[in-house]
Amino acid sequence: MAVNRRIEVTGFSGSAGEVAMVRFLDRKIIDAANIQELGDELFALVEKEQRKNLLLNFASVEFLSSAALNKLIILDKKVKAASGKMRLCNLRPEIYEVFAITRLNQLFDIKNTEADALNGF
Numbered sequence: 729m730a731v732n733r734r735i736e737v738t739g740f741s742g743s744a745g746e747v748a749m750v751r752f753l754d755r756k757i758i759d760a761a762n763i764q765e766l767g768d769e770l771f772a773l774v775e776k777e778q779r780k781n782l783l784l785n786f787a788s789v790e791f792l793s794s795a796a797l798n799k800l801i802i803l804d805k806k807v808k809a810a811s812g813k814m815r816l817c818n819l820r821p822e823i824y825e826v827f828a829i830t831r832l833n834q835l836f837d838i839k840n841t842e843a844d845a846l847n848g849f
Contacts, residue, residue: 732753735766737773748777748783750773751785751787752785755788756790757792758791766796770799771802780812781812782814783816784800784814789820790823791823801832815838817839
């Protein structure tokens with residue numbers, strides 16, 4: 729198990745198998761070095777730890793830069809390549825608006841709550 733500085737990962741067993749529940753430790757995801765580290769930690773879940781089902785909980789995130797969105801798009805491709813599922817939940821309205829403006833709300837499976845997101849995994 730890797731030591732993560734940007735995310736906290738817990739496990740959940742659903743009907744589709746194990747789900748890695750990810751919570752972000754940074755309230756503002758804007759610094760380039762932190763985003764690179766965050767991306768590395770998220771990618772490692774799929775590539776090194778073989779976690780293919782991810783639930784990203786944005787409850788503590790107040791701001792997300794476009795560079796962070798790019799990491800999420802890459803992560804989504806990695807998850808799909810591993811035949812997994814990725815869902816996002818607990819996005820603040822102002823963050824969801826960014827997803828809607830960029831039409832990423834059509835790419836990502838976004839749910840209101842963690843319970844909604846876990847349902848069907």
